[in-house]
Amino acid sequence: MPEIAADLLRAWQEQPAARVRLIVSVDGALDERRAQLAALGADVGHTYRLTNALSLECTGAQALAIAAQPWVRRISPDTPLKALRRSPHG
Amino acid sequence: MDSPRRKVTSQLLQSMSTVRGSEELPIIVQYVPHRRVLRHAEPREGLRESYAYRLAPLAHAHATRDAILALEQDEEVLRIYQDSPVHALMDRAPTQIGVPYAWAAGLTGAGVAIALVDTGIDPTHPDLKERIVDLADFTGQGEVDGNGHGSHCAGIAAGTGAASDGLYRGIAPGAALFAARALDAYGNGMMSDVMAGIDWAVSAGVQIVSLSLGGAAVTSGEDPLVELCNAAVDAGVVICAAAGNTGPAPSTIGSPGVAEKVITVGAIARDNTIASFSSRGPTADGRVKPDIVLPGTAIIAPRAAGTALGTVQGEYYTALSGTSMACPMAAGLCALALEAKPSLRPSELKDALRRSAVDLGLDTNTQGTGRADTQQLFSLLGVDLPAEPAAPPSTTPSEPAQGDEPAGEQPTGEEPPKPQGCLFGWLSAFHRRAPR
Numbered sequence: 001m002p003e004i005a006a007d008l009l010r011a012w013q014e015q016p017a018a019r020v021r022l023i024v025s026v027d028g029a030l031d032e033r034r035a036q037l038a039a040l041g042a043d044v045g046h047t048y049r050l051t052n053a054l055s056l057e058c059t060g061a062q063a064l065a066i067a068a069q070p071w072v073r074r075i076s077p078d079t080p081l082k083a084l085r086r087s088p089h090g
Numbered sequence: 091m092d093s094p095r096r097k098v099t100s101q102l103l104q105s106m107s108t109v110r111g112s113e114e115l116p117i118i119v120q121y122v123p124h125r126r127v128l129r130h131a132e133p134r135e136g137l138r139e140s141y142a143y144r145l146a147p148l149a150h151a152h153a154t155r156d157a158i159l160a161l162e163q164d165e166e167v168l169r170i171y172q173d174s175p176v177h178a179l180m181d182r183a184p185t186q187i188g189v190p191y192a193w194a195a196g197l198t199g200a201g202v203a204i205a206l207v208d209t210g211i212d213p214t215h216p217d218l219k220e221r222i223v224d225l226a227d228f229t230g231q232g233e234v235d236g237n238g239h240g241s242h243c244a245g246i247a248a249g250t251g252a253a254s255d256g257l258y259r260g261i262a263p264g265a266a267l268f269a270a271r272a273l274d275a276y277g278n279g280m281m282s283d284v285m286a287g288i289d290w291a292v293s294a295g296v297q298i299v300s301l302s303l304g305g306a307a308v309t310s311g312e313d314p315l316v317e318l319c320n321a322a323v324d325a326g327v328v329i330c331a332a333a334g335n336t337g338p339a340p341s342t343i344g345s346p347g348v349a350e351k352v353i354t355v356g357a358i359a360r361d362n363t364i365a366s367f368s369s370r371g372p373t374a375d376g377r378v379k380p381d382i383v384l385p386g387t388a389i390i391a392p393r394a395a396g397t398a399l400g401t402v403q404g405e406y407y408t409a410l411s412g413t414s415m416a417c418p419m420a421a422g423l424c425a426l427a428l429e430a431k432p433s434l435r436p437s438e439l440k441d442a443l444r445r446s447a448v449d450l451g452l453d454t455n456t457q458g459t460g461r462a463d464t465q466q467l468f469s470l471l472g473v474d475l476p477a478e479p480a481a482p483p484s485t486t487p488s489e490p491a492q493g494d495e496p497a498g499e500q501p502t503g504e505e506p507p508k509p510q511g512c513l514f515g516w517l518s519a520f521h522r523r524a525p526r
Contacts, residue, residue, distance in 0.1 A: 023282055023314040046228070046286035049293070050321040053314060055282035076314045081284055081305040081345075083209060083239040083277030084332040085400070086367050086412040 003074040004067055012060035012067075020063055021078035025053040027071045040065050097162045101404055102172035106155045114138070114152040116173035121148070122166050134160060182360065183385040183419065188464035189261055190479030192426045195468075199262025199425030201432070204247050204298045205291030206418065207284055208240030210271035212394035215241060216406065217249035217258070221267045226290050228272045228283040236275035238397030242410050243302045244269060245392030247418035248425070253406035258390055261422025264429075268296050273303060281305065281345075285318050288329075292322050297428055300421035301331040301352075302414035304344035309374045316349040323351035328428070328436045330355055330421040332413035333380040334369030340455065342369040343379045353424070353440050354379045356458065357386025357416040364456055368413055371455035381440065381458040382447050384423075386416030423462055430473045446470045 002025075012020070026033040030047045034054060037044050042058040055078055058066065067075055096103065105115055114136075136157030139149050150173060153161065161167055184190060203223065212235050213222055221244075225233035235241045244260075248267050251259030270287030273279035284303060291299050299322065307313070312320075319329050329352040336342040337356075347354045347369065357365040365387050371379035393399070393408035400410040420443070427439055434442075446467040447460035468475050 021280065021282065023285070025314070025317075046282055046289070048285055048289050048314075048318060050289055050325060051314065051318050053285075053318075055285070074314075078280050078282045079305050079313070081273070081279050081281055081303050081315075083237070083273055084302050084304050084335050084412050084414040084417075085239055085242075085277070085410045086335045086414075 002067055002072040005076075008075065008077060009064075009067070012063045014060075016059060016061035016064070018060050019057060020060060021055070021057050022063060023053055023055050023076045023078050024066060024072060025051060025074040025076075027052070027073055030054065033071060036069070037066060040069075042066065097167055098158060098170045099172060102158070102170060105172055106158060109155050112136070112154055114154055115158070117151050117153050117158065118171045118173050119149045119151060119161065119167055120169040120171070122168055137161065183389055184261055185479070186360065186362075186385050187419070187423065187462045188479070189423065189426070191465050191475040192430075192468065193480035194476040194478060195430075195473075197426045197429050198264025199248060199422065199429050200264035202262065202298065202425040202428045203266040203268055203294075203296040204262070204300060204418075204421050204425055205268035205270060205287075205294070205296040206240055206244050206247065206300050206302070207270045207272050207287035207291065208243055208302060209237035209273045209275070209277055210235035210240045211244050211267070211269035212241040212392065214395055215245070215392050216253040217245050217251055217260075217392045218267065220250060220252070221248050221263075221265065222269065223266045224268050224294060226268075226270045226287065228270060228286045228290075229274055229279065231271070231274060233269065233271050235271070235394040236397065237273070237277050238394040238399035238408065239273070239277050239302070239410075239414065240269060240271065241394035241397075242391045242399070242408065243300065243414060243418040246389060246415055247300055247422040249392055253392075258392070258407055260391070261419055262425035262429075265422070265425040268294055279303070281313070281315050285315055288318055288322055292325055292327050296327065298328045298330065298421050298424050300418045301329065301346055302412070302417045304332060304334050304347055307343065307345040307348045307374060312349075313345050315346045319346045319349040320351045323436045326436060328353065328421075328424050328439055330417050330424065332417040333357070335367040335412050335414075337364075337368045337370050338366050338456075340370050341372060341374065343371055343373060344369065348373045348377075348379060350377060351437070351440075353420055353443060354381045354458070355413060355417045355420045356380035356383040356456070357411075357413045358383045358450070358461060359387045360385065362450055362461060364450070364452055365411070365413075367411075368416075368456075378454045378458070381444055382420065382460065382462050383450070383457050384416040384419045384462050386413055386419075387411045389415040391415070420462060423464065423467070426464070427467060427471060430468065431471050434471070442467055442470050
């Protein structure tokens, strides 16, 4: 089983139809993994050569299927970031 | 832009349209040179001269709209500016960390490429357009900066100051700029797009990536962005990351600022006090952060066309605060160091920056090792810098290039740095691409 936070797994199980954005670290060639993830129903976005990972969007049920693949090392949520200028209101 | 026939600057003209009757505006009047001999203005209705400067034919006054219009007809008056609040200008912030000593040695960051992963960049801005080598968009909304944050940060790192006669030049005005847009027009984005921007920049061969952005740090282990940043450093790229603006509470450094191998940058004010908003360490696993602090309050730098972020300072500049501003300043300083010592590894440069910082006497989880210091950094690197810094901007207002107000110190009229040769012929190969 790849490294996945327990609350993430629970959310997929409880809401299998909900769309989620994830970053998936994999073993093996990125092009091949990209095709395999797409075949599992994921909408694959970026590939990251530096860490051998991909970003994707899929349903909770598809995420569970992806997590079952032996070449998946880790699955993390894609999270929001923001520019760090200070708000004029503090 | 001013009409060539008007002596009143565009900013003052705009303010004049908002006042009525006896309402006064603070102004600075520039007289013809023979008024260098101290002489107060002739008494005029609606004009209260408060101070005549001894070193230049200038006078500070308060004047009504009608008095300003009358003053404009005076043959001895060359220019009338609006007096403005003084900020930590980009002509002061470099001085605060000793950058003019590196400039005096001819260092400008030439041959070094800095990537900013941010809200994009204004490719038409006079301070930026000659420095931009490549743009990429990871938002699906185009590379151009619709927010202003990315252009401001880019100008701090490597702006030429062309629109201000060099006054608001960046730390490394000879460095090449790569800009990856990963944040939208509101300054928000997703980790996946930021990671793509970093991956793109590293593939493009930049030596430095500046990340004036952040999000919540995970409480255990690494998130993918932290892992990617550490991998980029292992690949030989210096990563500067803003500490965050959620201080002064402890353990408020976000991701990617918590990444072990990045240079995490906190913010100080003009008087070397820590900015209260600057995020504090330690990280969730107990490591000390930030690594160093640099100026990050009320920094004036490029304003992207069509944006009004921050406190606007005329057509081409705006003032912003945040660790976002301190971060590209560190990136620019890294570019100067890499120009002088191209073989430096990221870990060596980070170590040198930390060891050469000036201890401000604060907790290490507040200041890191202290305020970055150019002279001590180069001394540690074995690079001799001149004993005298590059000449600071004059205190005499010269004719502002774009009709802007003389807020604080003024340009020397010296030529802004010209584009210089850089690795891989980047500047001549400037093109846009949309990798998505």
